[in-house]
Amino acid sequence: MAPTEYVDRPVPTISLEDFDDRIDAITKELVNAAENVGFFCVIDHGISYESVDRIFDQSARFFSQDDNVKAQVPFSPQHNAGWEKNSQVRPSTGVADRKESYQMQFGEGMNGRWLADEALPGFREEALSFMQQAQSVSEKLMICFARGLGFENDYFVSAHDVSRPESQTVCRLLHYFETPELPNPTGEVYHRAGAHADWDLLTLLFQKAGQSGLEICPGRELSTSFGYGDAWTKIEPDVQKNAIVCNVGDLLMSWSDDRFKSTFHRVKAPCEPGDYYGERYSIAFFNQPCRDAQIQGPLKKYPLITGEEFTRDAMSRNFKSLKEKLQNKEEVKSREASSIAVMSQLSTMA
Numbered sequence: 002m003a004p005t006e007y008v009d010r011p012v013p014t015i016s017l018e019d020f021d022d023r024i025d026a027i028t029k030e031l032v033n034a035a036e037n038v039g040f041f042c043v044i045d046h047g048i049s050y051e052s053v054d055r056i057f058d059q060s061a062r063f064f065s066q067d068d069n070v071k072a073q074v075p076f077s078p079q080h081n082a083g084w085e086k087n088s089q090v091r092p093s094t095g096v097a098d099r100k101e102s103y104q105m106q107f108g109e110g111m112n113g114r115w116l117a118d119e120a121l122p123g124f125r126e127e128a129l130s131f132m133q134q135a136q137s138v139s140e141k142l143m144i145c146f147a148r149g150l151g152f153e154n155d156y157f158v159s160a161h162d163v164s165r166p167e168s169q170t171v172c173r174l175l176h177y178f179e180t181p182e183l184p185n186p187t188g189e190v191y192h193r194a195g196a197h198a199d200w201d202l203l204t205l206l207f208q209k210a211g212q213s214g215l216e217i218c219p220g221r222e223l224s225t226s227f228g229y230g231d232a233w234t235k236i237e238p239d240v241q242k243n244a245i246v247c248n249v250g251d252l253l254m255s256w257s258d259d260r261f262k263s264t265f266h267r268v269k270a271p272c273e274p275g276d277y278y279g280e281r282y283s284i285a286f287f288n289q290p291c292r293d294a295q296i297q298g299p300l301k302k303y304p305l306i307t308g309e310e311f312t313r314d315a316m317s318r319n320f321k322s323l324k325e326k327l328q329n330k331e332e333v334k335s336r337e338a339s340s341i342a343v344m345s346q347l348s349t350m351a
């Protein structure tokens with residue numbers, strides 16, 4: 002396999018210090034990052050190291066439960082909540098990511114999808130308290146992006162109100178398994194998170210020191226397109242400063258009439274010297290719109306739709322693209338099979 006092509010692209014680190022007084026300067030930096038890279042890191046965001054450590058401890062505690070315990074809260078695609086393992090297939094790879102994840106929400110989508118408190122005492126309370134903190138940081142960013150697009154300050158905040166039962170915002174705990182470092186004879190690729198763009202407004206990604214692997218591939222012009230290039234850039238957040246990696250999702254790309262970029266990213270399948278092969282934990286906080294939010298950009302490039310419709314369309318686009326990928330794979334396989342048959346005929350004829 003050809004080595005991965007890497008390029009250096011600047012991924013800005015933006016301080017949220019003195020937010021109220023510096024809001025215009027911060028907005029300028031965020032808008033610039035969203036227009037040019039789609040990824041940026043925020044520091045001085047108000048979430049302490051201890052809070053981040055605590056939620057990672059809770060995440061390890063959750064994933065260390067037996068599979069049949071976790072299976073009591075199975076992932077529901079309809080609600081986008083619950084636990085899944087080795088089952089998310091990305092259109093970019095056509096095979097399941099090697100990981101497990103647990104998606105939690107504030108709203109009705111989470112009904113019946115928390116483990117009983119006796120199974121994991123204190124977990125739900127700790128998780129919700131962390132989610133509230135991630136929501137507060139998200140709201141600061143939403144205010145800046147609303148200002149950057151000429152909307153009222155609270156425009157995105159009220160469309161993502163997590164106190165409403167219609168909230169669809171998701172906090173996803175992720176656990177990637179250790180990857181065998183030996184060359185594998187089958188050539189199988191152990192995808193961690195295959196290349197994809199997120200569908201939400203804005204994602205906050207919490208990474209653990211020493212557990213690298215997140216990479217980006219900018220260059221997408223439309224929020225509905227799937228193609229991506231070949232050159233990747235490693236995301237290396239400043240862990241000393243407790244940086245949160247943030248990325249624009251398809252929703253903000255579409256809501257900004259494609260001005261802000263939702264960038265393809267992946268957690269690399271480790272396969273080259275220097276890659277991290279160990280067990281990996283991360284946490285993604287996806288700001289999803291309330292089901293009844295009204296979505297349309299200032300230039301009205303796309304028709305007005307609701308949060309529920311946007312999510313449904315994103316899922317069906319994903320599904321269609323996955324079907325095409327699997328069909329192509331089948332065609333390649335059958336072409337390979339027939340050329341092998343022709344070749345073996347030729348060799349028997351020779």
Ligand SMILES: O=C(O)CCC(=O)C(=O)O
Pocket residue numbers: 173175194199206208215266267268283284285
């Ligand atoms: O694990 C990570 O660092 C990234 C995960 C991610 O991109 C996702 O779940 O959408």
Ligand SMILES: [Fe+2]
Pocket residue numbers: 197198199266
């Ligand atoms: Fe993602």
